[in-house]
Amino acid sequence: MILDIYTDVLGYLFWILLFIAMLSPWLSIRSLQRTRLRLIELMERKYGSRVITMIHRQEKIGLLGVPIYRYIDIEDSEAIIRAIRTTPPNIPIMLILHTPGGLVLAASQIAKALKAHPAKKIVVVPHYAMSGGTLIALAADEIIMDPNAVLGPVDPQLGGPSGMYLPAPSIIRAVEIKGKDKVDDQTLILADMAEKAINQVRDLVIELIKDKVGEERAKYIADKLVSGYYTHDYPITVEQLRDMGGLKVSTDVPPEVYELMMLYPQARTNRPGIEYLPYPMVPRPTTRETRSDVFLS
Numbered sequence: 001m002i003l004d005i006y007t008d009v010l011g012y013l014f015w016i017l018l019f020i021a022m023l024s025p026w027l028s029i030r031s032l033q034r035t036r037l038r039l040i041e042l043m044e045r046k047y048g049s050r051v052i053t054m055i056h057r058q059e060k061i062g063l064l065g066v067p068i069y070r071y072i073d074i075e076d077s078e079a080i081i082r083a084i085r086t087t088p089p090n091i092p093i094m095l096i097l098h099t100p101g102g103l104v105l106a107a108s109q110i111a112k113a114l115k116a117h118p119a120k121k122i123v124v125v126p127h128y129a130m131s132g133g134t135l136i137a138l139a140a141d142e143i144i145m146d147p148n149a150v151l152g153p154v155d156p157q158l159g160g161p162s163g164m165y166l167p168a169p170s171i172i173r174a175v176e177i178k179g180k181d182k183v184d185d186q187t188l189i190l191a192d193m194a195e196k197a198i199n200q201v202r203d204l205v206i207e208l209i210k211d212k213v214g215e216e217r218a219k220y221i222a223d224k225l226v227s228g229y230y231t232h233d234y235p236i237t238v239e240q241l242r243d244m245g246g247l248k249v250s251t252d253v254p255p256e257v258y259e260l261m262m263l264y265p266q267a268r269t270n271r272p273g274i275e276y277l278p279y280p281m282v283p284r285p286t287t288r289e290t291r292s293d294v295f296l297s
Contacts, residue, residue: 036263043256049092049122052083054133055264056099072102072132077109084113092120095140096257098264101131104156104197108204111139115208125149126257131157131232134225135201138208142248143241150235154205154225156197157232161186168194169228202226213246221246 040051056070080095087093095114101107114121114136123129123140130152137143137151145151157165171194175183183191205222206215213221221244223229230236241249 032263032265036260039256039260039263043094043254043260046256047092047094047254049094049120050083050087051094051096052080053096053260054080054099054136055096055261056102057264070099072099072106072110072136074103074106076102077106080110081113084117087117087119089118092122093117094122094124095136096124096126096260097129097133097136098125098127098261099129099133101133101152104132104135104201107132107135111136111204111208115139124253124257125151126253126261128152128235134236135205135208138205138247141212142250144250144253145238145241146253147238147251150237151241152236153228153230153232153234154201155228155230155232156194156201156226158190158194158197160190166190167228167232168197169226172198173228198226209247212248217244217246220244 036053040053043049043051054072054076056072084093093114114123120142121140122142122144123137125133125137125143125145126149127146128150129137130150131154134151135154143151156168158168158171160166171187171191175187175191180188202222205225206218209221210218224244225236238249238251241247
C-alpha cells in the first residue's frame with residue numbers, strides 16, 4: 001500500500017517536473033521580451049524617438065548542431081514598414097540594426113520606407129550591419145556606429161548553377177576575361193542578370209543618398225559599394241565611411257543600445273568559450289590583508 005503511494009507520488013512528480021522543464025524556456029523568452037520592451041520604452045522617452053529593432057542572431061539547433069541563419073526577409077520588411085507607417089510624421093525614428101544582410105527586395109522596401117518618413121531617421125549599428133543592412137543604413141539621415149562596428153558592400157549576389165551564391169561583379173568580370181564566345185548560354189544569361197542587378201542596386205543607393213551628399217558624390221559612393229571593389233564580407237569601418245565623404249557618421253552610440261543587445265542572447269549551448277570579469281571590479285584585498293583577516297577571525 002505504502003509502495004503504491006510512493007509510486008503514485010513519484011509519477012506525479014515526474015510529470016510536474018517535465019511540465020516545468022517544457023514551460024521554463026517559454027517563460028524565459030517571455031521575461032526577456034518584457035525586459036526588452038521596458039528598455040525600448042525608456043529609450044523612446046529619453047531620446048524622443050520611435051525605437052525599432054532588427055536584430056538577427058546566428059544560432060544553431062542544440063541537438064543536431066545544424067546552423068540556422070537569420071537574415072532580412074519579407075516578414076521583416078512587413079513588420080518594419082508597419083512600424084514606420086504607424087509612426088507619426090513628426091516623430092523621429094531610431095532603427096537599431098544587427099544583421100548579416102538578406103533579400104534585396106526586403107532590404108530595399110525597408111530602406112525606401114525609412115527614407116520616406118518625414119522626421120529625422122537615425123540608424124544605430126552596435127556591431128555590424130552588412131549587405132542589405134548597409135542599404136537600410138544609407139537611408140538614414142545619420143548613422144551611429146560603435147567605433148569597432150562595420151557596414152559592408154552591397155554588391156548583388158546571384159544564385160549560380162551549382163547552388164552557390166556568386167557576386168554579380170565577378171560574374172561579369174569572368175565573362176569579360178574569358179570572352180563571350182567561350183562561355184555557355186547559361187553563363188551569358190547569368191552575366192546579363194548580374195549587370196541588371198548591379199545597375200538596379202547602384203541606382204537605389206544613389207536615390208537614397210544623393211540629397212545628403214550631392215549627385216556626383218552619390219555616384220562615387222554607389223560605385224564603391226556596388227561594383228565589386230571589395231569582397232562581399234569586407235568590413236567597412238567608420239573611418240572608411242567618413243573618407244567616402246558626405247555621409248553623417250558618428251560613434252555616439254546610446255548606452256542603452258548595448259544593454260538592449262545583451263537581451264538578445266545566442267543559444268546558451270553554443271556560446272563560445274569567452275569569459276571575462278565585468279568592470280568596475282571591487283578591489284581584491286592584498287595577501288597581507290587576507291592573512292590578517294584570517295588571523296583576526
